[in-house]
């Protein structure tokens with residue numbers, strides 16, 4: 001088997017040197033990676049979210065060179081994987097596939113790691129980091145609600161995917177009596193379409209200004225079947241657990257500080273057999289969207305969405321991709337909550 005020797009910096013995950021490793025070496029690499037308390041703590045932190053090298057340095061309070069060594073060992077054992085976000089590299093736990101000969105051992109190791117407590121200082125740093133990410137996104141919409149269409153138009157004109165999106169919604173086979181949640185409805189264009197089709201719709205947005213825009217769109221259409229909730233999916237869980245037949249995120253996930261835990265919230269919000277529809281940018285490298293459009297993440301790989309969903313008990317059902325003229329690609333993916 002071939003592995004890549006890895007040396008992490010903030011912007012360069014691997015100095016690639018392909019090596020042939022025997023199964024015995026592979027097993028040894030796995031055990032070596034697990035034989036260190038700090039590395040186990042890093043794996044614990046990576047359970048739910050991905051972090052950049054500097055974020056991880058901050059969380060575990062060690063220098064970048066030392067962290068780089070630990071990430072190298074973890075990557076060599078294929079316990080962590082990376083994704084490029086513009087100039088930065090983000091680390092997450094590797095997704096374990098059944099064809100991995102060490103799958104059982106790795107799963108058992110992750111299970112054991114998950115029983116570890118996150119030390120108080122790390123938990124505080126974690127909260128603070130997630131809060132900083134959220135505030136970055138929230139402050140963008142606070143400042144830019146009035147210029148929303150203009151900003152969004154830099155990436156995508158809704159006209160280019162509206163009709164495909166409505167085909168997907170119609171094809172879900174939901175009853176008109178369905179209870180639907182849209183997270184981050186923005187100006188409310190999709191929200192109006194949902195409210196025209198379904199009996200009960202809830203709009204959840206953490207920006208008051210944006211929620212007001214969608215409220216105005218619903219009022220202008222003379223609709224009265226929409227509830228508005230200022231907050232995030234975690235807040236929606238407080239009152240709407242197990243209530244939704246459909247949850248929709250339309251170009252929202254890349255603004256959310258903690259996308260993986262958002263999937264878990266969605267699983268809690270859905271009824272058994274309920275559906276999640278995600279319309280999202282595919283991974284891209286156009287870093288300018290962070291400043292111009294307030295994006296926290298540069299899109300996502302399909303596999304990343306599928307695996308977050310799978311980890312939350314949501315099964316992939318269907319997906320399609322649309323290419324946009326400016327080089328961006330949009331993916332639409334539908335997941336279903338299934339009984340455990």
Ligand SMILES: C[S@@+](CC[C@H](N)C(=O)[O-])C[C@H]1O[C@@H](n2cnc3c(N)ncnc32)[C@H](O)[C@@H]1O
Pocket residue numbers: 137141152183184185186187188189204205206207210211231232233249250251252255256257
């Ligand atoms: C790019 S806009 C998309 C708006 C609309 N869905 C569309 O496609 O036109 C992102 C929306 O998500 C909201 N948002 C961002 N982060 C959020 C979060 N964590 N929870 C709820 N809404 C969020 C923003 O306030 C904004 O209304």
